[in-house]
Amino acid sequence: MSKFKITPFLNPSGAKVWRLSGTLNGKRFRENYKTRNEAVAKRQSYEVKRLNETSEGQTVWTTLTHNQNRDAIAAVNLLKSHDMDCSLSFAVNYLLKNYRPPENEKSVSDASMEYLRKREQDLVRGFIQKRQLMAIRSEMNWIKLCLGDIPVSSLSPEDFREYLEKPKDAPRNRRKVPEVATAKTWNNRRGLVNTFCEYCVDQGYLQENPVAKVAQHKIKHQRGTAKTLSADQVQELMNFLETYTGPQYKREIYRNQPGFLVPFFALALFAGIRPDWKDGEMGKLKPKDVDLKTDVIRIEPGVSKTNEKRIIKIQPNLRLWLEHYPVGQYPILPKKNPDRILRALRNQFSLGHDVLRHTFISMTVGTFRSVGDASLQAGNSEAVIRKHYLDLKSPEEADQFWRIVPKGASLPKKMKKKEGRYILP
Structure with a gap:
């Protein structure tokens, strides 16, 4: 491991430079360079100087030039x-037998952009999700900024450890950048650069993957019981939504029709559709997928998070909501500023990202007592259902939940349960 560190540094003038720091001859130093290549070259120079100065000089006759002799000493x-008890000739012999130069030479900048273009093609082909591509693009842009001019073939495990140790400080980052990356962030970013390096190996830019030697942190998963809403909280929320026209802003005159968010929340609460509107199930769901003739919602593979088709049963109360607020007249997503509108409402009612879906699963298990049926409708494994949703709701509260209907509507007092569905008399 090198005694000298190279880290990105922001000058008081606002210019981004590369800072080389360390201790040489008992004196600590810090030097700034415009490019990382310059800093790496200087670090190598200091490394040789440090190693040479730790050796005791001896007068010997040699055929080596002065520079060759210094190189041999280093x-x-x-x-x-590195505590290697072997001769220099053995080390050179091993190098000649095992080292193979890369078939093609490419800078990190060019290789990262080439890899990004390939992953963009993977998105078009349906191999990855849009959210995955966003994470890959962010990482490739950052690695280009940090290591861009360096040849891919010269990257070492130590380079990637230094790279991952430094949290990303993008110019448009709204959040305060932590001083140290969390274990989860480290693992996520390590996974992205590991896949990039595997691509470079396939293309002949690298002989072996250096990230394979970078440790992955072990994380204790502490997720327990899923957070859900009570039947009374759902009733309060749906009553509010029937008259809600959107957040009020001083400079905005535009108002939505009352109940414009009812389909979104009804489908999330009473059908368990994943609520991600940007590139998730709710954002991809089409009105034609909601079939009131057969009382089912079809989640096609292109819509599903797991890329598997599933069928969700439309319970009588959800049918009433969709009849009072048909998706043909009330779009599933707001036409204008959905992110701002949904964020404001989530903050107002303290709604977590998946709490609506968690409520659906727990109420389904509470009413029909079938882990298998809940698993099929929600698109989760039975093991996940048992671990996080079993026995969260009593049958009484679950029955109250499935009777929540629009104002002025009602359901018969007695409804039979059959095969995971309420049957009207």
């Missing part, structure tokens, strides 16, 4: 610093 010291 090589021997490198072996000593």
Whole structure:
């Protein structure tokens, strides 16, 4: 491991530079360079100087030039610093037998952009999701900024450890950047650069994947019981939505029709559709997928998060909501500013990202007592249902939940349960 560190640094003038820091001859130093290549070259120079100065001089006759002799001394010291009890000739022999230069030479900048274009094609082909591509694009832009001019073939595990240690500080980042990346962030970013390096190996830019030698942190998963809403909270929310016209802003005159958000929340609460509107199930769901003739909602593979088709049963109360607020007249997503509108409402009612879906699953299990049926409708495994949703709701509260209907509507007092569905008399 090098005694000298290279880190990105922002000058008081606002210019981004690369800072080389360390201790040489008992004196600590910090030097700034415009490019990382300059900093790496200087670090190598200091490394040789440090190693040479740790050796005691001896007068010997040699055929080596002065520079070759210094290089040989540095090589021997490198072996000593890594506790390698072998001769320099053995090390050179091993290098000649095992080292193979890369078939093609490419800078990190060019390779990362080439890899990004390939993943963009994967999105078009349906191999990855839009959210995955966004994460890949963010990481490739950052690696281009940090390591752009370096040849891919010269990247080492230590380069990637330094790269991952430094949290991303993008110019448009709204949140305060932590001083140290969390274990989860480290693992996520390591996974992205690991896949990039595997691509470089396939293309002949690397002989082996250096990220394979970068440790992955072990994380204790502490997720327990899923957070849900009570039947009374759902009733309060749906009553509010029937008259809600959107957040009020001083400079905005536009108002939505009352109940414009009812289909979104009814489908999330009473059908368990994943509520991500940007590139998730709710954003991809079409009105034709909601079939009131057969009382089912079809989640096609292109809509489903798991890329598997599933069928959701429309319960009598959901049918009433969709009849009072048909998706043909009340779009599933707001036409204008959906992100701002939904965020305001989530903040007002303290709604977590998946709490609506969690409520659906727990109420389904509470009413019909079938883990298998809840698993099929929700698109989760039975193991997940048992671990996080079983016995969260009593049958009485679950029955109250499935009787929540629009104002002026009602359901018969007695409804039979059959095969995971309420049957009207």
